Amino acid sequence: MRPARPHRAAEAAVAVLLLALGTACGSRLPESDFEHDDRTGTPARSSGAPIPVGIVTSATSPVGGNTFTGPRDGAKAYFDRLNARGGIDGRPVEVHECDDGGSGVGDNTCVRKLIDEDKVVALVATTALDYAGASRVSDARVPDIGGQPIGAAYDTWPHLYGIYGSLAPRNGTPGWDGKLYGGTEVYRYFKREQGARTAAVVSYNQASSAAYARLVEQGLKAEGYKVVTEQVDFALPNFRAAAADLKEQGADLVFDAIDTHGNAQLCKAMDEVGAKVIAKVTNVQNWTSTVPEDYKDAPRCRNALWATGSSRNFDDTDNAAVREFRDATKGLKTHSQWQLEGWAAAMWFTDAARSCAGEGVTRACVDGYMNRSENYTADGLLVPVVFQRLPEPPKTRRTCLSVARWRDGRGWVSQGDMNATCFDVPQLGYEP
Structure with missing residues (x-):
């Protein structure tokens, strides 16, 4: 489900692009894995140190090059402009990219590298053909912000925050008892x-x-x-x-x-x-x-x-937020709605990180901000987004x-x- 506009069938057409290719959400974790509460998160870095974030993209995949790169390009453009303006409280955002090749094995490899080696605070604008590493991201309590819901992962796992929100319980099972609603x-x-x-x-x-x-x-x-x-x-x-x-x-x-x-x-x-x-x-x-x-x-x-x-x-350049996006991406050969949504995802992470000024930019703090997100609009670029965990799907x-x-x-x-x-x-x- 999506918030003001739930996950509707008409937006699932990207699955048709994949045709016979399936998507996987990873194995279900025991409920006990969701019960601990480690508020320490990633250690806060010293003042001026880069803030690491990860972007997983199926840049190369069985459905062709550049099919999934729009959100990545939009997010990178936002972070480039942010860093040029001083970053987040003087700290630049350090982007770690990973191409999972459109496979579940590649996705797990990317997730492992970004979480365990690069120590990213969050993932941003994930666009994965087979998000097999979703359960690992959730288990590590790494917030995944503004990803594209190509599969059911963003309606399955906690700590994953798709670009359109979710009303599902997100307890390790897709939607409500395996069903999504649109x-x-x-x-x-x-x-x-x-x-x-x-x-x-x-x-x-x-x-x-x-x-x-x-x-x-x-x-x-x-x-x-x-x-x-x-x-x-x-x-x-x-x-x-x-x-x-x-x-x-x-x-x-x-x-x-x-x-x-x-x-x-x-x-x-x-x-x-x-x-x-x-x-x-x-x-x-x-x-x-x-x-x-x-x-x-x-x-x-x-x-x-x-x-x-x-x-x-x-293309709505009468809007100031769209104009800023277009100005920052004028070097790209083409423009797309997915680029704009990647830009919005990067803005969302930035707003979350800025809210952590007091306790430091940790995974736990960023996740707490995301979990409280209500009617988020990315400066008017998104229909208001919310995350709830409704026990039953709404009928209307x-x-x-x-x-x-x-x-x-x-x-x-x-x-x-x-x-x-x-x-x-x-x-x-x-x-x-």
Whole structure:
């Protein structure tokens, strides 16, 4: 679950990118491992000494280079600017990076090195394909701040604080007795604000893709949509046939359970058959500045792309916090929403560390700040984030979302205020 916007199925589309690849959360620890309370934490360093933090990223992975590097790049940009301005009470932040290669073995190796050898105070902006070391991070009571919830780890273990928050007990079991819950706010938005009534869901004939498509279909039906399902062959996809059928069925919206390349091919096919929709909906992981290149062969569909998330549009440069992010990252070749969320994660750690001025920047102090976090916004870059441990999942919840649509020549254009685009929606259960 996520706070003001719980972990919804529509944001889980990153799992589709991985296709047959699974994610692991590590083995469950005995309950006794969570009962001790070592308030000493990492020893405070002398004045002026660097504050070590770790960033674990699947920079190289089976799904391709640069797929997961956005949060890392955003966090590093924040720390570079912070250090240029004097660091935290005169102490620079020393970033220790580790590429886990997208494997569970590599992730455990990274976690062991950062915790035991580099003695990091916290992990920041973790973006791991297989976060197998999550249980070790939790057992060491190292706060993991602002990580991307690609798997279920951030709804499973204490001391892990995902970028979108959590309402789950986090006692070593995912969610509530193995089930996660997500809201239908994305579908409610397009129905209420854009007048959509018929939605197509396109997937591969592959287990992970088909499973995600069923989740999307479940949410759409809960919101009263007529749902058109289109499944294409994973090895030899016929996107043109799928596009022709969704046109024939009169689809207003198109959701997908396919990868980025497949999306570009689907959009091209939609243009070729003349399929016009209110929105071709994507997610935060594909909310990037590379749209013109990715969808170069589909101008009509490209300009029907919409993205939803829970952070302020990185192209919204009228906002002062976004302008600072963009100024600090102007040297990057591309920009993305994940970079902005990595920047917000680094800001979150910094705020936590500054709160520790009296007792020293220790793991325990930073973790205490994170555990008390309520309605954190990273200077307005995030929909308010909270962490609670509810014994039962809520049946309904008021959730807010950030919405943007692509416009050639303008980039991603925000659609309303993300803190006012809110809906009371049901929470639907699913197994991660």
